[in-house]
Amino acid sequence: MSSTLDRVAGADRPEAGTGVWLHGVVRDVEPAVLAAIPGMTGAPVRAVRAAGLVAVVSAAPLAEYGEQALRRNLEDLAWLERAARAHHAVVDALARRGPVVPARLATVHHDDARVAGQLTGRQAELTGLLDRLTGRGEWGVKGYQVPGALPRASEDAGAGGAGAAYLRRRRAQLTAREQGQRIAAEAAAAVHDTLAGYAVAARRHAPQDRRLSGAPTPMVLNGAYLVESARLPGFTALVAALGERHPELRLELTGPWPPYSFAEERPAGPALTVREPAC
Amino acid sequence: MVTTALAPNSADDPLAYRPVALVDLLDRVLATGVVISGDITIAIADVDLVRVSLRALVASVGALAPPELRDAVASEGTGPAAEAP
Numbered sequence: 528m529s530s531t532l533d534r535v536a537g538a539d540r541p542e543a544g545t546g547v548w549l550h551g552v553v554r555d556v557e558p559a560v561l562a563a564i565p566g567m568t569g570a571p572v573r574a575v576r577a578a579g580l581v582a583v584v585s586a587a588p589l590a591e592y593g594e595q596a597l598r599r600n601l602e603d604l605a606w607l608e609r610a611a612r613a614h615h616a617v618v619d620a621l622a623r624r625g626p627v628v629p630a631r632l633a634t635v636h637h638d639d640a641r642v643a644g645q646l647t648g649r650q651a652e653l654t655g656l657l658d659r660l661t662g663r664g665e666w667g668v669k670g671y672q673v674p675g676a677l678p679r680a681s682e683d684a685g686a687g688g689a690g691a692a693y694l695r696r697r698r699a700q701l702t703a704r705e706q707g708q709r710i711a712a713e714a715a716a717a718v719h720d721t722l723a724g725y726a727v728a729a730r731r732h733a734p735q736d737r738r739l740s741g742a743p744t745p746m747v748l749n750g751a752y753l754v755e756s757a758r759l760p761g762f763t764a765l766v767a768a769l770g771e772r773h774p775e776l777r778l779e780l781t782g783p784w785p786p787y788s789f790a791e792e793r794p795a796g797p798a799l800t801v802r803e804p805a806c
Numbered sequence: 807m808v809t810t811a812l813a814p815n816s817a818d819d820p821l822a823y824r825p826v827a828l829v830d831l832l833d834r835v836l837a838t839g840v841v842i843s844g845d846i847t848i849a850i851a852d853v854d855l856v857r858v859s860l861r862a863l864v865a866s867v868g869a870l871a872p873p874e875l876r877d878a879v880a881s882e883g884t885g886p887a888a889e890a891p
Contacts, residue, residue, distance in 0.1 A: 611831050632835040732833050739829045787834035
């Protein structure tokens with residue numbers, strides 16, 4: 528936002544005072560539970576209550592968490608990792624006790640009154656989200672391309688009409704590499720569709736850049752699935768079965784995650800993440 | 807078939823909880839989550855800062871990737887797409 532840039536350009540002095548870092552929103556939580564959860568600065572998190580909801584927050588000294596300081600600190604990988612893990616530790620601790628609507632990283636308010644205002648103003652939405660997330664957990668399934676592997680069905684696709692023959696010729700014209708990428712992408716879509724059919728909700732994040740994932744081959748699926756806790760065994764079995772069915776993919780299951788990917792009523796498009804370089 | 811099933815041990819047994827990969831965590835905490843716009847970090851809610859930050863992440867990738875991968879990436883140039891004819 529240009530207004531932000533203007534303000535940053537004109538202000539070098541550190542911000543004074545303390546803001547309020549939002550971790551997430553729950554229906555209720557015992558003060559004793561919060562007293563045992565360290566927040567962003569190491570001090571215990573605390574509750575801001577309004578509209579029958581509880582926002583779990585950390586003190587956020589503006590010298591480190593103010594707008595200007597955040598702009599600088601988010602560029603610092605070590606700081607970003609520390610903040611992400613501290614925030615996640617709180618959200619995860621809450622998620623293990625019951626439904627939580629996680630806040631995005633670096634959601635900082637000026638004071639408790641503004642946090643309470645958000646709870647009041649969005650009560651219906653937040654309550655609906657908490658209902659939707661109850662008894663459910665987020666699981667991640669990542670799929671990596673396996674070079675040289677062919678899909679199971681491709682060998683016995685000899686039959687078919689002119690359309691199939693055309694497709695076979697067309698495929699032969701593609702380089703092995705393009706074909707491999709296409710096969711992996713098709714498998715990723717098939718895996719995602721199947722898992723989405725089993726899950727309560729599903730979302731595809733952008734594939735992770737290989738330089739970040741550390742994986743030897745490109746990621747073609749970075750899915751998030753909201754799964755009923757009671758149906759989790761079926762979900763993990765389905766992931767294993769899909770791995771068998773698609774040797775052209777290497778699948779990896781992660782979780783349980785707090786429902787980060789399902790904390791909006793209407794998820795936006797693909798999440799913003801660094802992609803494989805386009806050129 | 808190579809399926810790495812990491813869980814659900816952590817669901818059954820909290821003691822078996824394993825640390826999450828930073829890149830997986832950032833996928834979730836940066837670009838998703840409820841959009842309760844912090845009144846200080848409006849620019850972050852609009853994702854401007856996050857985009858910048860992830861560029862920095864790639865630039866400092868040495869902190870995330872094992873050395874052998876870093877070398878591979880360096881010798882490979884910008885990645886698989888760059889090798890296409």
